[in-house]
Amino acid sequence: MNIQPFLEDIAYELPEDRIASHPLPTREESRLLLVPPGERPFEDRIFSEILNYLVPGDCLVFNNSRVFKARLFLTRHDGKIFEILLVERLNETSWRAMVRNARRVKPHHRFRLEKWEASLQPDPEDPAYRIVHFSPSLDFEDLERLGEIPLPPYIVKKREKEGHYLLTSEDEKRYQSVLASLYGSVAAPTASFHFSEALLEKLREKGIVITALTLHVGPGTFRTISPADTEFQIHKEWITIPEETIDVLKETRKKGKRIIAVGTTSTRALETMAQHFPEDWQPYSGYTDLFIYGDFPFRVIDGLITNFHMPYSTLLLLVQSFGGKERVKAAYKHALEKGYRFLSYGDAMFLWRKDGVTS
Known part of the structure; x- marks a missing residue:
């Protein structure tokens, strides 16, 4: 419109x-x-x-x-670390996500997060997102330990300028x-x-x-x-x-x-x-x-x-x-x-x- x-x-x-x-x-x-x-x-x-x-x-x-603690850092098979933001849980093993530097991620790449293995596939509904498949399943309770609170970008940006911690307890x-x-x-x-x-x-x-x-x-x-x-x-x-x-x-x-x-x-x-x-x-x-x-x-x-x-x-x-x-x-x-x-x-x-x- x-x-x-x-x-x-x-x-x-x-x-x-x-x-x-x-x-x-x-x-x-x-x-x-x-x-x-x-x-x-x-x-x-x-x-x-x-x-x-x-x-x-x-x-x-x-x-x-x-x-929920939607921000995660996945390690690719070559040791490179990628930041992702989980947006929506689709089922027990799959999430819709935003991926930083997504152009460097290919469907055949494999990632790890502690005991979890993950792959990132294109989202057929929206090219701005990826579908992340975890094995075993990853739930909200797991994220309480693994993830970070996704503060708004303008808060993070201002804290950077102020020299403050970007995320606090x-x-x-x-x-x-x-x-x-x-x-x-x-x-x-x-x-x-x-x-x-x-x-x-x-x-x-x-x-x-x-x-x-x-x-x-x-x-x-x-x-x-x-x-x-x-x-x-x-x-x-x-x-x-x-x-x-x-x-x-x-x-x-x-x-x-x-x-x-x-x-x-x-x-x-x-x-x-x-x-x-x-x-x-x-x-x-x-x-x-x-x-x-x-x-x-x-x-x-x-x-x-x-x-x-x-x-x-x-x-x-x-x-x-x-x-x-x-x-x-x-x-x-x-x-x-x-x-x-x-x-x-x-x-x-x-x-x-x-x-x-x-x-």
């Missing part, structure tokens, strides 16, 4: 010093930019104050996908939501980073409903839209919305309370489901290639908690579609002027629908 008319709206200057390369010591002490509906002024808060903007019966929808805990439970993501649903166990408990005590779905975040989330992309194809991701979550959503709507997505991934999953079941929401499982931009008709969410996204990103298009193009552009300008921290380890914003509907 031709996305060129929208590019100017998601172009902005992001100074490198605004990219957060490390998390704050405490999750809920990040900053929160409140973006009320209409023309009401923005409010600069601390994230823990989100308690003051939610009422009993409001529902927060989290993505419970867990980042702290990342294993903090590049993960406290609600993460189901392995499958190579990038974290970062809006949930701001919630600690203590804050979640306070929310529950206030009567805020907490529910979850699953969207396994793929590397496509980091892909920005280039001016050369005359026909842009958004990435696919796997989602699962169980029956118990659907029941919670229906009950929330029945009571006239608000459904608030924690992150763009939760938004994408919920609105995908509603595309399939617009009148009577139902459990859903499958791939989504839903591209949210422009005048997208949101059917589920009333509010959105999200981090600040890269220029030219599809995620920023989604946020503008929900909150209003000019309103979100003004919020980003405010955040830059006020020194907010951007991207995965950065601060958050809480915004409502551009039409002012909040329930």
